[in-house]
Amino acid sequence: MTISIDDIKRLKNLTGVGLTDAKAALTEANGDFDKALEAMRKKGMTKAEKRGEREAREGVIGSYIHDNRIGVIVEVNCETDFVAKNEKFTDLVKDVAMHIAASSPEYVSVDDIPTEIREKQSAEFTEKVVAEGKPADKAPMIVEGMLKKYFAERCLMDQPFIKNPDQTVGELVKEANAQLGENIVVRRFSRMQLGEIA
Numbered sequence: 001m002t003i004s005i006d007d008i009k010r011l012k013n014l015t016g017v018g019l020t021d022a023k024a025a026l027t028e029a030n031g032d033f034d035k036a037l038e039a040m041r042k043k044g045m046t047k048a049e050k051r052g053e054r055e056a057r058e059g060v061i062g063s064y065i066h067d068n069r070i071g072v073i074v075e076v077n078c079e080t081d082f083v084a085k086n087e088k089f090t091d092l093v094k095d096v097a098m099h100i101a102a103s104s105p106e107y108v109s110v111d112d113i114p115t116e117i118r119e120k121q122s123a124e125f126t127e128k129v130v131a132e133g134k135p136a137d138k139a140p141m142i143v144e145g146m147l148k149k150y151f152a153e154r155c156l157m158d159q160p161f162i163k164n165p166d167q168t169v170g171e172l173v174k175e176a177n178a179q180l181g182e183n184i185v186v187r188r189f190s191r192m193q194l195g196e197i198a
Contacts, residue, residue: 003031013175015040056185058084062093064101072100074189079182092176092184098162099169100189105156108186109170113151122147156186 003026011022014037022036029035059077076093083089107113125146129139152158157170164172169186177184 003027007031007033011036011040013178014171015178055079056183059185059187060084060090060093062090062097064094064097066098066101069194070101071192072097072189074100075187077185077187078180083180083182086180088176088180089184092173095161095163095172096156096169096186097189099159100156100191102162103156103159104191104193105159105189106154107151107156108188109155109157110151113155118147118151121150125150156189 003023007026008019008022011017011026011033012019015022017025017040021040025036025040026033029039056077056079058079058081059075061073061075063074064072074093074097076089076096078084078089122143125143126139129142129146130136134142157168157173159169161167161169161172167175173184173186
């Protein structure tokens with residue numbers, strides 16, 4: 001089993017641990033990147049996640065205008081004014097704003113989905129699964145999978161990043177979190193398209 005240096009670097013960037021720890025985790029997971037990342041999370045090894053508990057009150061409000069037809073305003077927070085002025089941070093904000101313009105998410109994350117929307121969608125999917133004649137004991141699991149996929153397409157943090165579809169926007173933010181050493185949070189956004197009624 002060979003472990004690529006690219007996977008080691010990617011795991012290091014996502015978690016904020018050293019190269020040795022990243023390589024050890026990949027070796028333990030037989031080269032399976034997702035398994036290695038999950039194992040590190042379970043062990044609490046991801047420094048980025050520990051940072052998630054710290055308050056992010058600084059940051060910037062970024063914007064992106066596409067072809068004078070689509071406009072986005074996004075608030076991205078960090079812990080210090082120093083990081084808010086860092087080029088990597090401002091580039092991240094621009095990238096997130098551009099992604100929002102292109103992909104039109106409805107929510108920042110799954111946590112932002114109102115309960116009534118979730119319940120309404122769950123009822124629709126349950127009805128569909130029953131109508132298709134799927135086994136009753138499997139229906140809740142099937143519906144859960146359908147809900148996960150449906151909302152992943154509508155939540156900014158779960159969408160594949162437009163500049164690198166192998167990475168979600170959430171992973172992009174975690175990577176910046178690890179590189180900059182601070183908790184970074186996409187707080188809110190607003191997207192407008194010419195001729196659209198809110």
